Amino acid sequence: QKEVEQDPGPLSVPEGAIVSLNCTYSNSAFQYFMWYRQYSRKGPELLMYTYSSGNKEDGRFTAQVDKSSKYISLFIRDSQPSDSATYLCAMSAAIGSQGNLIFGKGTKLSVKP
Amino acid sequence: ETGVTQTPRHLVMGMTNKKSLKCEQHLGHNAMYWYKQSAKKPLELMFVYNFKEQTENNSVPSRFSPECPNSSHLFLHLHTLQPEDSALYLCASSDTGAAQPQHFGDGTRLSIL
Numbered sequence: 055q056k057e058v059e060q061d062p063g064p065l066s067v068p069e070g071a072i073v074s075l076n077c078t079y080s081n082s083a084f085q086y087f088m089w090y091r092q093y094s095r096k097g098p099e100l101l102m103y104t105y106s107s108g109n110k111e112d113g114r115f116t117a118q119v120d121k122s123s124k125y126i127s128l129f130i131r132d133s134q135p136s137d138s139a140t141y142l143c144a145m146s147a148a149i150g151s152q153g154n155l156i157f158g159k160g161t162k163l164s165v166k167p
Numbered sequence: 168e169t170g171v172t173q174t175p176r177h178l179v180m181g182m183t184n185k186k187s188l189k190c191e192q193h194l195g196h197n198a199m200y201w202y203k204q205s206a207k208k209p210l211e212l213m214f215v216y217n218f219k220e221q222t223e224n225n226s227v228p229s230r231f232s233p234e235c236p237n238s239s240h241l242f243l244h245l246h247t248l249q250p251e252d253s254a255l256y257l258c259a260s261s262d263t264g265a266a267q268p269q270h271f272g273d274g275t276r277l278s279i280l
Contacts, residue, residue, distance in 0.1 A: 097171070097274050098271045100270065142210070154212055155212070155266075159207065159208060
């Protein structure tokens with residue numbers, strides 16, 4: 055079983071839709087959870103950073119962590135064509151070498167006007 | 168200049184060539200990273216440097232040789248590469264300590280002939 059599972063998509067939605075992106079993981083030691091957005095021909099940029107369980111909201115973006123289910127989500131409200139990108143989840147146990155970030159494969163999102 | 172800058176953006180080289188990738192960060196961070204990004208695979212951590220000292224070598228073949236002369240600069244020296252080494256090579260930096268958010272450059276797209 056891979057440490058982090060992420061559906062690669064591609065996911066295509068109409069403008070204005072609510073988008074739900076998800077990752078599951080197997081390592082119960084993970085405590086820090088991040089979402090990165092990567093546009094074509096660019097490096098990943100940090101979108102959301104959360105610690106432990108709960109929700110975090112930033113504008114149209116909401117990150118949710120459910121540690122009991124080992125499941126994290128990123129919701130995008132009122133999606134825009136500029137949200138078209140690949141979204142990478144990443145997580146860390148923050149303990150020694152387990153402190154390194156473990157990434158999912160990324161989900162490619164396309165928002166159609 | 169701000170952020171993390173990588174040069175060159177594209178590199179085509181033969182299997183017997185020697186070349187170097189360069190990364191420079193202007194964020195005041197003390198940790199720097201090399202990642203390999205291949206299609207349909209998660210980001211693979213290659214090397215980690217903290218305060219110029221290598222703290223992680225993720226079983227990377229010796230044909231990849233990192234160098235970190237100071238906390239702002241990171242190099243990846245390449246020699247005798249294989250076709251399967253063709254990928255996007257990303258540099259990142261962060262504050263020291265586990266699970267710190269990492270800031271990425273836009274990568275070097277490497278093609279091995």
